[in-house]
Amino acid sequence: MGLGVYFDNYIYVLLFLTLGVALPVGALTFGRLLRPKNPYAEKITTYESGISPTGDAQIRYHVAYYIVALEFVIFDVETVFLYPWAVALDQLGWVGLNAMIIFIAILGLGLAYSWKKKVLEWN
Amino acid sequence: MDLLYMVLFAVVVLLGLLGGVTYAILFERKVIGWMQIRNGPNRHGPWGLFQTIADVLKLLMKEDIIPAAADRKIFVLAPILAFAPSFTVFAVLSWSDTLYAADLNIGVLYFLGVSSMTMLGVLMGGWSSNNKYSLLGSIRGVAQMVSYEIPLVLSVLGVVILSGTMNLRGIVQYQDDIGMWFIIPQFLGFVIYLISAIAELNRSPFDLPEAESELVSGYHTEYSGFRYAFFMLAEYTYAIAISAFATTLFLGGWLGPAFLPGIVWFILKMCIFMFIWFWLRATLPRARVDHLMQFGWKVLIPLALLNIVITAVIKVWMGW
Numbered sequence: 136m137g138l139g140v141y142f143d144n145y146i147y148v149l150l151f152l153t154l155g156v157a158l159p160v161g162a163l164t165f166g167r168l169l170r171p172k173n174p175y176a177e178k179i180t181t182y183e184s185g186i187s188p189t190g191d192a193q194i195r196y197h198v199a200y201y202i203v204a205l206e207f208v209i210f211d212v213e214t215v216f217l218y219p220w221a222v223a224l225d226q227l228g229w230v231g232l233n234a235m236i237i238f239i240a241i242l243g244l245g246l247a248y249s250w251k252k253k254v255l256e257w258n
Numbered sequence: 259m260d261l262l263y264m265v266l267f268a269v270v271v272l273l274g275l276l277g278g279v280t281y282a283i284l285f286e287r288k289v290i291g292w293m294q295i296r297n298g299p300n301r302h303g304p305w306g307l308f309q310t311i312a313d314v315l316k317l318l319m320k321e322d323i324i325p326a327a328a329d330r331k332i333f334v335l336a337p338i339l340a341f342a343p344s345f346t347v348f349a350v351l352s353w354s355d356t357l358y359a360a361d362l363n364i365g366v367l368y369f370l371g372v373s374s375m376t377m378l379g380v381l382m383g384g385w386s387s388n389n390k391y392s393l394l395g396s397i398r399g400v401a402q403m404v405s406y407e408i409p410l411v412l413s414v415l416g417v418v419i420l421s422g423t424m425n426l427r428g429i430v431q432y433q434d435d436i437g438m439w440f441i442i443p444q445f446l447g448f449v450i451y452l453i454s455a456i457a458e459l460n461r462s463p464f465d466l467p468e469a470e471s472e473l474v475s476g477y478h479t480e481y482s483g484f485r486y487a488f489f490m491l492a493e494y495t496y497a498i499a500i501s502a503f504a505t506t507l508f509l510g511g512w513l514g515p516a517f518l519p520g521i522v523w524f525i526l527k528m529c530i531f532m533f534i535w536f537w538l539r540a541t542l543p544r545a546r547v548d549h550l551m552q553f554g555w556k557v558l559i560p561l562a563l564l565n566i567v568i569t570a571v572i573k574v575w576m577g578w
Contacts, residue, residue: 143264147360148349148368150268155345158272159338159488162318166484171321179326181389182479188327192390200401203551207404210559214411217566218367221418224573232574239563246559255555257548 202254213242267359271348279494280310286536293540320483325387328480332386337481337488340379344496347373351502352427354512354520365426366418369503370411373458376496377403380460380467383489384477395476398547399460399467405554406457406464412562413450416569417507420444430511439510446565448508450558452534455500457554460493462539466547501531 181188220227220235249255284299284306291298299306324333350365352358362368377400384396417440418424421432433439441448457464468476478489505511505527512520545553 144360144362146261147264147268148346148362150264151271151349151359152342152346154268154272155342156338158345159341162488163322163484166318166322169319170483173321174323176326178323181325181327181387182474183390184474188389191327192388192393193385194393196393196397200397203401203405206555207408210408211411214408214415217412217415218418218424221415221566221570222422222424224419224570225422229574232570235570236567239567243560243563246555250556255552257551 199257206249206254209245210242213238264359268349271359272345275345275348275495275498276491278498279491280314282494282498282532283310283313285532286539289533289536290540293537314487317484317487322483322485323480325389325480327388329386329388332382333480334485336379336383336386337485337492338379339382340376340492341488341495343372343375344492344499347499348502350426351499351506352430352511353524357521358427361425361427363423363425366414366424366429366507369426369499370414373496373499374403374407376492379489379492380477383481387477387480389480391473391475391479392477395467395469395473395479399477402457402460402464402466402550402554405551406454406558409450409554409558409562410454410458412559412566413447413454414507415562416444416447416565419566419569419573426506426511430506430513433510434513439508439513441508444508444565444569446561447569448504450562450565451504451508454554454558455504456535456538457550459497459500459535461497461535463542463545464550465539465544466550469544471544497532497535498528501528501535504531 181192183189216238217235220231224231287309288298288306299309302308302312324330347369349360350362350368352361380399380403381396384392384394384399387393417429420440420443421429423429423432429440456462460467466476467473468478473479478486481489502524505524509527509530511527512524514520514523514526
C-alpha cells in the first residue's frame with residue numbers, strides 16, 4: 136500500500152467526520168427559519184412532572200458510579216494490550232500465548248478480588 | 259482516487275443512511291405493531307410509508323426550547339456530539355468487495371473507539387439539562403455503556419485472533435478463505451457481542467437510560483424539536499452501525515451466493531440484526547439496574563475472557 140493510498144483512507148475518515156458535524160449544524164440552522172420562537176418563564180422552566188422544580192439537579196452522585204468508571208479504565212487498558220497480541224499471535228506462538236494467559240489470569244484475580252469486596256454489587 | 263469521488267461517496271452513504279433510518283423506524287413500528295396484533299402506522303401514504311417523513315417534518319417545525327436552568331453551551335453541543343461519531347464509524351465499513359471508503363488496518367479498533375464516543379453526548383445532554391430525570395438517565399446510561407463496552411470489545415477479540423487482522427475487509431476475506439462464517443467458530447463471542455451491543459445501544463430490554471416509566475424520557479427529557487430528533491437519529495445510526503459491524507465480523511459481510519450482488523447480501527444480513535433488536539423490544543420486559551450491572555461484570559466479562567483464552571489456545575494448537 137503506497138503512502139498516497141494510506142492518506143486517502145484518512146481523508147475518508149475526515150470527510151465522514153465533517154459530514155457528521157455538518158448535518159446537525161446545518162439542519163438546526165435551517166430549522167431556525169421554520170420554527171417559532173416564543174419562550175416565556177413558564178415554558179423554559181425545568182420539567183419536573185408538572186410541579187415547580189425544587190433545588191438544583193447538578194448534584195454529587197453515588198460513589199458506585201465512580202468505582203465503575205475506575206474498573207472500566209483498568210479493563211479497557213487491558214483490552215488495548217490484548218489487541219496487538221491478537222493480531223500477532225501467529226508469529227508469537229506458544230510463548231506469546233503463555234504470557235498472555237498469565238496476564239489474563241492476573242486480571243481475572245483482580246476481578247475476583249473486586250467481586251469478593253462487593254464492588255460489583257449495585258445497591 | 260480523486261477527491262470528488264470521495265466526497266460523493268461520503269454524501270451517498272449519508273443520504274442512504276438517512277433513508278435507512280427513516281425506514282428502520284417505520285419497520286420497527288410495523289414489527290412491534292404486528293407482534294401486538296395491531297397494524298402499526300398506516301395513515302400517511304400507502305402502508306404508512308410516509309409516516310416517519312411526516313414525523314421529521316413536524317419535529318423540524320417545533321419550537322426549540324432550552325430550559326433557563328440548563329447549561330446552554332453543553333446543551334447545544336450534546337446532540338451534535340452524539341450524532342457525529344455514530345456517522346463517522348461508517349467510514350471503515352465495506353459494503354461489498356469493491357464498494358468501500360476507508361480501508362484501515364486498524365478498522366476494528368477505529369470502529370470500537372469512535373463509536374464509544376457517543377456516550378459523551380449522553381452524559382453531556384443529561385448533565386447540562388439540569389433536570390433530575392435527565393441526570394439519573396445519563397449517569398445510569400454511562401455506567402451501563404461503560405460496563406458493556408468491555409465485553410463488547412473482548413468478544414470481538416476472538417475474531418481478531420482467528421483472522422489475525424483488524425482490517426474489516428481482511429476479516430471478511432478470511433471468512434471467504436476458510437469457507438465458514440465466524441458465527442460458527444466464534445458462537446460464544448457472537449452471543450456476548452449481541453447482548454452487549456443491545457446494552458450499548460440502550461435498547462430494550464436494557465433501555466434504562468431512557469426508561470420512560472420511571473424517568474419520563476431519560477437523558478433527553480428536556481430536549482425538543484430537532485435537537486431531540488438528532489438524539490434519536492444518533493441512536494438509530496448507531497444501531498445500524500452495530501448491525502453492519504456484526505455482519506462484517508460474524509456473518510461474512512458481503513459474502514453470499516452470487517445471484518445477488520454483495521451489497522444486497524450485506525444489507526439483508528444487517529436487516530436480520532435490526533429485526534432482532536425490534537423483536538427483543540416487543541418481547542422482553544426491562545431489566546433492573548442492579549441486575550444489568552451485575553450481569554455485565556459477573557457473567558459476560560468472565561465468559562468473554564474465557565472465550566479469548568480458548569480461541570487463542572485452539573489457534574496456536576491447531577495452527578489455523
